[in-house]
Structure formats: structure tokens, C-alpha cells
Amino acid sequence: MVVAISLGTLPFAPIGAWGMDMPPGMKMPGMNMQAGVTSTQVAGDYRIELHVLPPEPFYTTADVAARHLTQGMLITGGATPLEPTGTPPPNHHLIVHVFDGKSGQTLVDAKVALSFRPLDATGRPAGKTVVVPVVEMQAIGSGSASTHYGNNVVIGPGAYRVTVTVNGTAATFRIKL
Numbered sequence: 001m002v003v004a005i006s007l008g009t010l011p012f013a014p015i016g017a018w019g020m021d022m023p024p025g026m027k028m029p030g031m032n033m034q035a036g037v038t039s040t041q042v043a044g045d046y047r048i049e050l051h052v053l054p055p056e057p058f059y060t061t062a063d064v065a066a067r068h069l070t071q072g073m074l075i076t077g078g079a080t081p082l083e084p085t086g087t088p089p090p091n092h093h094l095i096v097h098v099f100d101g102k103s104g105q106t107l108v109d110a111k112v113a114l115s116f117r118p119l120d121a122t123g124r125p126a127g128k129t130v131v132v133p134v135v136e137m138q139a140i141g142s143g144s145a146s147t148h149y150g151n152n153v154v155i156g157p158g159a160y161r162v163t164v165t166v167n168g169t170a171a172t173f174r175i176k177l
């Protein structure tokens with residue numbers, strides 16, 4: 001069960017919009033949208049969409065060409081991907097799409113940092129911050145408009161604070177998995 005939680009019941013001030021689900025029928029090209037948390041926040045000049053999805057395989061441009069791939073992630077830069085076959089096996093694809101707040105254009109060259117920290121039942125930090133090595137990627141076949149940032153991750157059930165920094169502007173999300 002994967003749900004976005006509202007800050008209304010937690011003992012800290014809301015930071016932004018919460019738990020905004022994708023409208024029915026709206027689909028990220030090439031992205032697997034099943035069982036995903038989607039939450040959107042405006043931070044500075046940016047609109048940041050956080051998605052928690054099932055793990056995805058990563059491929060290079062050469063892989064895509066040689067194997068005529070039509071699904072999965074095309075690596076366009078950044079850190080080393082954690083493959084679905086990694087040890088321990090990742091259970092989520094934690095990523096952000098970043099848009100220009102005014103034009104709505106996808107940011108294709110943002111400097112993105114991503115981390116998460118477990119929260120206890122009262123919403124207080126209850127463990128170490130995990131820094132996610134950020135891969136820059138596209139959905140195969142969907143082009144630069146599908147650019148997003150993140151990686152496959154191992155995250156157990158529970159509540160988390162996810163911190164996203166885009167070109168130095170930070171946004172904080174709270175999610176429950």
C-alpha cells in the first residue's frame with residue numbers, strides 16, 4: 001500500500017501542496033504509474049513532482065539502439081543507477097520531475113539532490129538520512145520532456161521525509177509507504 005499523506009495530522013507546519021494525485025487518464029510517457037505516490041510542490045522558480053514507482057531497469061543509448069528497447073529508463077547523466085537486480089534488490093523508483101514554474105517546461109539540466117529520512121508515528125525524524133545517488137534519465141522513447149532525476153531505492157514500509165534540492169532550492173515532501 002502506497003499513499004501520500006496529508007500534513008494536517010502531523011505536528012509541523014505544512015510546507016506545500018500534498019497528496020495531489022494525477023488526474024485520471026493523465027500518464028507520464030513511458031512511466032509505470034501503477035501503485036505510485038505522486039506529490040507536487042512549488043519551490044522558488046520550480047514545480048517539483050515527486051513520484052514513488054516500482055523499480056525500473058536502466059539502459060544506455062547504445063543498449064536502447066542495439067536491443068530496440070521501448071521500455072525502461074535511458075541514462076542521460078548523473079550517478080550510477082541501482083539496477084533492479086542489485087543487492088539488496090531495490091523496491092521503489094524514487095524520482096522527481098522538475099518544471100519551470102512559469103513556462104511549465106521540463107528542466108533537463110537541473111542540479112538535483114535527493115534524500116529521505118524515516119519518521120516516527122509522531123512525525124519526528126527517527127533514523128538516518130539516506131542520500132540517493134541521483135541519476136538523470138528519460139523514459140525510453142519519450143525524449144527530453146520525460147527527463148527526471150532519482151534512482152531505484154530500497155525503502156521499507158513507513159513514513160518518510162523526502163528532501164529535494166533543485167539548483168539550490170529545497171522542497172520537503174512527506175510520504176507514507
Ligand SMILES: [Cu+2]
Binds near residue numbers: 073093095137148
Ligand atoms: Cu526513471
